[in-house]
Every structure is written in structure tokens, then in C-alpha cells.
Amino acid sequence: xxxxxxxxxNDFNSPADPVxxxxxxxxxxxxxxxxxxxxxxxxxxxxxxxxxxxxxTHHLTVGPKGKVESEIHASDVTISGKLIGNINAKGKxxxxxxADFNGEIKARSISVxxxxxLKAVIELSNRSDKKGFTVGKPEEKAPPVTKKEPLAxxxxxxxxx
Numbered sequence: 001x002x003x004x005x006x007x008x009x010n011d012f013n014s015p016a017d018p019v020x021x022x023x024x025x026x027x028x029x030x031x032x033x034x035x036x037x038x039x040x041x042x043x044x045x046x047x048x049x050x051x052x053x054x055x056x057t058h059h060l061t062v063g064p065k066g067k068v069e070s071e072i073h074a075s076d077v078t079i080s081g082k083l084i085g086n087i088n089a090k091g092k093x094x095x096x097x098x099a100d101f102n103g104e105i106k107a108r109s110i111s112v113x114x115x116x117x118l119k120a121v122i123e124l125s126n127r128s129d130k131k132g133f134t135v136g137k138p139e140e141k142a143p144p145v146t147k148k149e150p151l152a153x154x155x156x157x158x159x160x161x
Contacts, residue, residue: 023058029065043074045081056090064098077107 023041027033031047038054045066053060053072060074066081076091079099087093089107097115106123 027066029063062099 024044025039025041026044027047027049029046033047033049034051036052036054037043037049040058041055042059042061043053043055044061044063045068046063047065048067050069053068053070053074055074057075059076059078060072061078062068062081062083064080066083068081068083068085070083070085072083072085072087072089074087074089076093077087077089078094078096079101080096081098082100084102086104087107089105091107092109092111093105093107095101095110095112095116095118097113099113100117102119104121104123106125108125110122110124112118
């Protein structure tokens with residue numbers, strides 16, 4: 001009498017059914033962008049970008065053909081192309097053997113493959129709320145200065161003779 005309908009996964013998604021989405025934007029190798037980029041998704045750069053990049057809760061990848069001059073704010077960063085600028089990552093920065101990086105890196109961890117070109121100041125921290133330490137040239141500190149009292153004269157002339 002009543003016909004039971006079969007439900008397929010394409011009919012609807014319930015909260016119990018997790019949906020995997022790929023929010024990834026690719027800037028192709030024939031594209032040049034000058035200006036700020038902000039987004040809420042992963043970003044892959046194969047072209048040329050000059051300007052600030054903010055994908056703070058997502059992953060940024062500079063592909064092997066990518067050329068970037070920028071200040072970057074991202075969760076994680078992978079560099080396989082050329083990047084001149086500063087990276088502020090909440091997580092990990094990976095620099096592959098094809099990479100050419102020049103700038104500053106602030107992150108929780110860093111991985112550099114053998115063969116990568118790297119000229120950087122690196123600051124690593126265990127937690128994003130704690131101050132990290134800098135790897136590289138240590139700060140020069142002046143030696144402590146001790147204050148000395150002048151010595152009392154001990155010659156015969158000073159005794160009044």
C-alpha cells in the first residue's frame with residue numbers, strides 16, 4: 001500500500017552526514033595581481049602576486065611557478081616558488097627544495113628541504129600567545145658594569161707628613 005522511498009546521499013545532507021568541501025582558489029600562472037588578497041579558503045599561487053595576502057585560518061601555497069612579493073598571514077604556508085617578504089603563520093611553514101625565499105618567518109614550526117634557497121630571519125614559538133625565540137644572530141649584550149668605590153690614598157704625602 002505505502003511505497004517506501006529510497007533515500008540517496010544526493011537527496012539531502014543531514015548534520016550526521018559530514019560534507020567535505022574544497023574551498024581552494026588557484027591563481028594561475030598567466031595571472032598577475034597587485035594589491036591585497038583576503039579570503040576564507042585555501043589559496044594556491046602559480047602566477048605573480050605583489051601585495052598583502054590574508055588567509056589567516058587557511059593554507060597558502062606558492063607553487064613552483066609562483067612569484068610573490070608580499071606580507072603573508074596564514075594558518076600554514078608551503079613555498080615551492082619564489083617569495084620575497086614576511087610570513088606570519090599560526091602553524092607550520094614548509095619550504096621545499098624548489099623554493100627561493102628571502103624575508104622573515106614567524107611560525108610554530110618550519111621545515112626546509114635540502115636544496116632550497118633561504119635567506120631569512122626565523123622566529124619560532126610553541127604557542128601563538130607566547131613570545132618565541134629567534135634563530136640566527138643572537139642579540140649582543142653589553143657586559144654588566146660594576147661600580148667601584150675610589151680607593152683611599154695610601155702614600156706618605158696623603159698622610160700629612
